[in-house]
Amino acid sequence: MFGKRLRELRKQKKLTMKELGNLFNLAESTISGYENETRKPDMEIIKQFADFFEVSVDYLLGRTNDPSPSLPEELEDPEISVFFKDYLSSPKEKQEELRKIWEIIKVREAGRKPGDKQK
Template identity: 35%
Template sequence: MTVGERLKELRNKKDLSQQELSNRIGIRRATYARYETDANQADYETLLKLAAFFNVTTDYILTGKSQLEYKHYDPELLQLIKDPEVHTAFKEIPGSNEQVKDELLDILRFLKYKERYRDSEDKGEK
């Protein structure tokens, strides 16, 4: 199932039209429609709004899996967090270390997904 198909399924479960959902999260209907057709992908802020609105994780929207389904974090992402510069920035963020780590990993997963999507577009895939 694609990201767009998951978004459509989540919207239909709430029995909302694209216009109603768009109004609630503050974007144009045409923009949201392109997310559902996988013509465009949501930026990080919109992805967070959608996840909060649907009460799911960004992981679920992007991959169809909830964070609880991951037995281990992605080793590449954990290695990035261990980078001294990233580690220092992480320590400066107020809040629960576990909560901040989870949010940071969500951001990194999104960036990794976005790069893969960009690569597939460059190769003419999708």
């Protein structure tokens, strides 16, 4: 299934095997081997292909017919997604600070008993 999906995606982008290979520093024969399923790519190259073609790894591997990477349902909540977008666009130092704050909250919550009021 991987080879078939790779071929379809490559053709959708109007790339030859040689052109795709050049983008990933792979020989044309390697791409041909993947598409004909005579060679198996390692997981790192599969992830790179998924990112390049903007599909999920599961789609490339034939585990799903939905090509779009899926998010957990909770992350589709607009308030939560804004938080993650803000987090991802923050400098690394801010991200680290937010992780520490979250750890403090988790530790504090772990010590609470059901029915306790928040402080």
